[in-house]
Amino acid sequence: MSTATGYNFAYLDEDTKRMIRRAILKAVAIPGHQVPFGSREMPLPYGWGTGGIQVTASIIGPQDRLKVIDQGADDTTNAVSIRRFFARVAGVPTTERTSEASIIQTRHRIPETPLREGQILVYQVPMPEPLFRLEPRVAETKRLHAMADYGLMHVRLYEDIARHGHIAISYNYPVMVNGRYLMAPSPIPAFDNPKMDRMPALQLFGAGREKRIYAVPPYTAVRSLDFEDHPFEPVRAKAACALCGSRESYLDEVVTDDRGGRMFLCSDTDYCGERQAAVQRDAAE
Amino acid sequence: MMETPLLEAHGLGLRFGTIPALDGVSLEIWPGEVVAIVGESGSGKTTLLRVLSGLLRPDAGSVAYRGPDGATHSVHDMGEAALRRLMRSDWGFVHQNPRDGLRMGVSAGGNVGERLMAVGARHYGGIRAEATEWLRRVEIDPARIDDTPQQFSGGMQQRLQIARTLVTRPRLVFMDEPTGGLDVSVQARLLDLIRELVADLGLAVLLVTHDIAAARLLAHRLLVMRQGRVVEQGLTDRVLDDPQHEYTQLLVASVLAA
Numbered sequence: 001m002s003t004a005t006g007y008n009f010a011y012l013d014e015d016t017k018r019m020i021r022r023a024i025l026k027a028v029a030i031p032g033h034q035v036p037f038g039s040r041e042m043p044l045p046y047g048w049g050t051g052g053i054q055v056t057a058s059i060i061g062p063q064d065r066l067k068v069i070d071q072g073a074d075d076t077t078n079a080v081s082i083r084r085f086f087a088r089v090a091g092v093p094t095t096e097r098t099s100e101a102s103i104i105q106t107r108h109r110i111p112e113t114p115l116r117e118g119q120i121l122v123y124q125v126p127m128p129e130p131l132f133r134l135e136p137r138v139a140e141t142k143r144l145h146a147m148a149d150y151g152l153m154h155v156r157l158y159e160d161i162a163r164h165g166h167i168a169i170s171y172n173y174p175v176m177v178n179g180r181y182l183m184a185p186s187p188i189p190a191f192d193n194p195k196m197d198r199m200p201a202l203q204l205f206g207a208g209r210e211k212r213i214y215a216v217p218p219y220t221a222v223r224s225l226d227f228e229d230h231p232f233e234p235v236r237a238k239a240a241c242a243l244c245g246s247r248e249s250y251l252d253e254v255v256t257d258d259r260g261g262r263m264f265l266c267s268d269t270d271y272c273g274e275r276q277a278a279v280q281r282d283a284a285e
Numbered sequence: 286m287m288e289t290p291l292l293e294a295h296g297l298g299l300r301f302g303t304i305p306a307l308d309g310v311s312l313e314i315w316p317g318e319v320v321a322i323v324g325e326s327g328s329g330k331t332t333l334l335r336v337l338s339g340l341l342r343p344d345a346g347s348v349a350y351r352g353p354d355g356a357t358h359s360v361h362d363m364g365e366a367a368l369r370r371l372m373r374s375d376w377g378f379v380h381q382n383p384r385d386g387l388r389m390g391v392s393a394g395g396n397v398g399e400r401l402m403a404v405g406a407r408h409y410g411g412i413r414a415e416a417t418e419w420l421r422r423v424e425i426d427p428a429r430i431d432d433t434p435q436q437f438s439g440g441m442q443q444r445l446q447i448a449r450t451l452v453t454r455p456r457l458v459f460m461d462e463p464t465g466g467l468d469v470s471v472q473a474r475l476l477d478l479i480r481e482l483v484a485d486l487g488l489a490v491l492l493v494t495h496d497i498a499a500a501r502l503l504a505h506r507l508l509v510m511r512q513g514r515v516v517e518q519g520l521t522d523r524v525l526d527d528p529q530h531e532y533t534q535l536l537v538a539s540v541l542a543a
Contacts, residue, residue, distance in 0.1 A: 147366050151373070151403030155388070155395050158402065161409055162392055162431050227409040 003091035020058035027215035032177030050208025052124035067101035072109035072267030112271035115201035244275035298345035321504035377450035381462035383442035440471035
C-alpha cells in the first residue's frame with residue numbers, strides 16, 4: 001500500500017504527539033489513574049477508536065509492526081480500517097500475528113496468545129470512568145478516586161448478587177490496579193481480566209471522546225473486585241471452538257439459521273487460525 | 286462516664302454576608318449524651334450542625350473531636366480524607382429528608398451494607414446477615430431486604446436511613462429534624478425507636494429540631510438558639526419546665542397541647 005503524502009508521520013503533528021506522550025508517561029507513573037489530555041479530532045467518528053488511534057499514533061515508529069483487532073478479529077471493519085490508516089499515514093508494516101506485533105491496538109479483547117515484554121497493548125475505551133452510572137457528578141468521582149473511597153462499586157456488586165445470585169457483570173468488569181486505583185478495563189469480557197494481572201506487556205488505554213489516558217505498566221497487579229464468599233469467576237461458553245477445538249479460548253456464539261442452529265467459534269481469529277494450521281501440519285507429517 | 290467530651294466547640298462564629306448565622310456558640314457533647322438544639326427557622330440550628338460536622342468552615346472558633354484512639358483532633362484541620370473516614374465509621378448523619386441519606390435506586394440491603402463495605406467488609410453473607418439484623422431492629426420486615434427505598438413509606442425510609450447510619454456502630458450521630466415531614470403516629474414510633482437504639486448502643490446524639498416535644502422525649506440536654514446565639518441551655522426538663530429567657534418562654538408557650 002502506498003504511503004499518503006501531505007501528512008506528518010502517523011497523521012498527528014509532532015507537538016500533539018509530545019502532548020499525548022506526556023500524558024502517557026504520567027499515566028504509566030500512576031497506574032490506573034485517568035490523565036486528561038487534549039484529544040484531537042480524528043478522521044473517524046467518536047466511538048470508532050479515536051482514543052486508541054491517538055495513543056498508537058504517538059508511540060508508533062517506523063520500526064514497529066502493528067496489529068489491530070476488533071472483538072478479537074483481524075478482519076472486521078474497524079480493525080481493517082485502522083490497520084490501513086496506519087499503513088497509509090505511517091507506512092509501517094502490519095501483521096495479524098500476535099507474536100510478531102510490537103504494538104497491538106484492540107477493541108473489546110486481549111489476544112489469547114500471551115504477550116511478552118516489549119509489546120504494547122493499546123485499548124480503545126468508550127467510558128474510562130468505572131464509577132459512571134453509580135455517581136453522576138464527575139467532580140465527586142474524582143474525589144472518590146482521590147480518597148480511594150470505592151465502597152460504592154461494591155454496592156453495585158452486592159446488588160447484582162442480591163438480584164441475580166451472582167455478579168452479573170460480563171464485560172468492563174471493574175478492577176483495582178496496584179491496590180490503589182479503581183479502573184475500567186474497557187469493554188473486554190470479564191474472561192480477559194486475569195490476563196491483565198502482571199502482564200509483561202505495557203497496557204495503554206485511550207478514551208478519545210472522554211479525553212482520558214490511563215495505563216497499566218508491565219508486571220502490575222490487577223485484581224478483579226469480588227466478595228470473599230462470591231469470588232470473581234471468568235465466564236466462558238461451555239463448548240469447544242467448532243474450527244480449532246479449543247476449550248481454553250473465549251468463544252463467539254454464531255447463529256447459523258433460524259431454527260436454533262448455532263456454533264461457537266474462537267473470537268481471536270489469529271489464535272484460531274494458528275491452531276488450525278498446526279493441526280494441518282501435524283496431519284501432513 | 287469518660288472524663289473528656291466527645292465533641293467540643295468553642296466560640297464558633299460564622300456570617301453569611303451581614304447576617305450572623307453563628308455568634309459565639311460553644312458546646313460540649315459527652316459520650317452517651319443526647320443534646321438537642323431547638324429554635325425557630327433561621328436561628329442557625331442547621332448551620333451549627335454543618336459546622337460541627339465539618340461540612341462548613343466557621344469564620345471563628347474551633348471544633349475538637351476525640352477519636353476512638355483517645356487523641357483529640359481539630360475537625361476543620363484534619364483534612365478531607367480523615368473527615369470522610371470519620372463520617373463513614375465513627376460518625377453518622379441522619380438527614381431530615383431520607384432521600385438525602387439513602388440511595389433510592391439501591392435495595393434496602395445495599396443501603397445498609399454500603400457503610401459496611403466502605404469500611405472494608407468484603408463478605409457478602411456477612412453483610413447480608415448484618416443488614417437483615419438491622420432491618421429487624423428498625424422494625425422493617427427483613428423479607429423486604431431486596432426492595433428499593435422507593436417502594437417504602439416515608440416512615441420506613443426514615444427508619445432505613447437510621448439503620449444505614451447505625452450499622453457501623455458510630456459513637457456520635459448528627460440528626461437534622463429526623464421526624465420532620467412524618468405524621469404524628471409515625472413520628473411517635475420513630476421517636477420511640479430512636480430512644481431505644483440510643484440507649485442500647487450508648488450513642489452520643491446531636492439532635493437539631495424545632496419540635497419541642499421530640500426534644501423533651503429524646504434529649505438529656507437542650508440548647509435554645511436564636512439569631513445565631515445560644516440564649517439558654519441546661520437539662521431538658523429544667524429548660525422546658527422553667528424557661529428563663531423570654532424567647533424560650535415564648536417557644537414553650539407556643540407548643541400546641543393536644
